[in-house]
Amino acid sequence: MTEYQSITRRRKSKVINIGGVIVGGEAPVSVQSMTKTDTRKVSETVAQIKELAAAGCEIIRCGVPDMEAAEALRQIKSQSPIPVIADIHFDYRLALTAIASGVDGLRINPGNIGDAERVKQVVVAAKERQVPIRIGVNGGSLPPDFEPMKPLHQRMVDSAMEQVRLLESLNFDLIKISLKAFDVPETVAAYRMISSMVDYPLHLGMTEAGTPRTGIIRSAVGIGALLAEGIGDTIRVSLSANPREEIVAGYEILKSLDLRQRGAVLVSCPSCSRTEVDIVGLAERVGDALLVIDKPIRVAVMGCAVNGPGEARDADVGIACGKGQGILFRRGEKVRVVAEPEFFTALLNELKNF
Known part of the structure; x- marks a missing residue:
């Protein structure tokens, strides 16, 4: 069996390069996780990244709550064996510092980091260094006054498309999109909808999935349904557990669909x-x-x-x-x-x- 084997016709998506890991196109569906250490504690964070890389993690994301964490990313990145993505919310200056620290990607919601001029500064810096940006929409964090009469999946897609149009207006197309919710049918519907509207690569996942006992099932159903339809370029199984469990579960989902063959x-x-x-x-x-x-x-x-x-x-x-x-x-x-x-x-x- 080959390293990558499609069970169905895969959705055609653009290709982006995240620190040497190709996402989109015909590249294998990559497996991601997120550190659960305090990013400001460099040695602990690096140790966890190395443990996850040994388990098969291909891209790692670090939360960036403040400027100290953003500055710590420089040391973390220099010691990480896999690409590092900075997870940014609310403060555009954290995104600028993370880019200057050498991260391989950003996960932001452009709508919550300030006015158009601040977003422009982030995009200009990301474009200069060829740093892809993931537009990450979570169903639970949508503003309550944003299209309140529409179903959740439509609201998620509309929110993401607003951000896509904003980045495209700044001549930026190194874009990846995620549309995560706790509800499996709504999440699947959102990804199906946006997959026919844009060709940017899609990051799949279920947010707040829970502990391994229930979270793995919820993630396998949601992520697996989409992958079986050819939708999805990279995944994360979010669990309330040691992040190593996320990697094991991610590969089990891919192996069950004959999309990747890693491990026994x-x-x-x-x-x-x-x-x-x-x-x-x-x-x-x-x-x-x-x-x-x-x-x-x-x-x-x-x-x-x-x-x-x-x-x-x-x-x-x-x-x-x-x-x-x-x-x-x-x-x-x-x-x-x-x-x-x-x-x-x-x-x-x-x-x-x-």
Whole structure:
């Protein structure tokens, strides 16, 4: 399987370059996250960025609440292994300082950083350094008096298009757009609508999605529905959790649609009355062990004679477990029989040999 494989005809979008990562066009859908450290604490922020980069994060965003944070971006950027985007609200001077600090992109809402002259200063600086700007519209932060009679998705699109026209009037087209809400149908409707109006790349996500238990489901439904239609150029799974969980979830969404292949895919049975071993515990241990693998490999952990052998044989490496013993497979071929206490270590050893 190739690194990038479209399941449907992808929407044609413009190409922008964010610190060496190509977004849009036929480039792979990139996976992003956001630091959850205090940006003013450089060493902590850099450490988290490096951890996320090792997990597969390709673009990182940092919140910029004040001038100290904006100035800290210079040191952060100099030590970051991946492109850094500054998240700016309300104060245009923070955007100017972030650009001067060398960031690779901005996430702003031009409508809340001041009058047209201030927006112009930011755009001129961004254009001079070829820094793309993401117009980020969140459903929950729209002004209550902005088109109150229209449905949320229409209001989000209209707000974004106002900002697009403003940037275009300043001869700026290094634009990326996001339209995020908590409500999945409204978010999907907003992206569908704007995807037919402009050709700028789209950043997908669900805002305020929640903890991993519910947030991953909400994000997978919303982001996955759009990606399956060919809409979307880069994604972030926003979770109330360690940001590493966002990266894992992002790649799982892409892998499930055959859009990206990074890291192992675990195939495991849900367990039932036919299962005679602790297949749930074994699958959890194997799943944790697979997190350090970045190569595309399929691993099966199966627990009965009904589906087990067949599923295990379809994997690169797999085990079909029965009471007291299990059968190790490698690409459809039986390797050997192992005793129950050896299930985990035998499978991992086979994985290393593979």
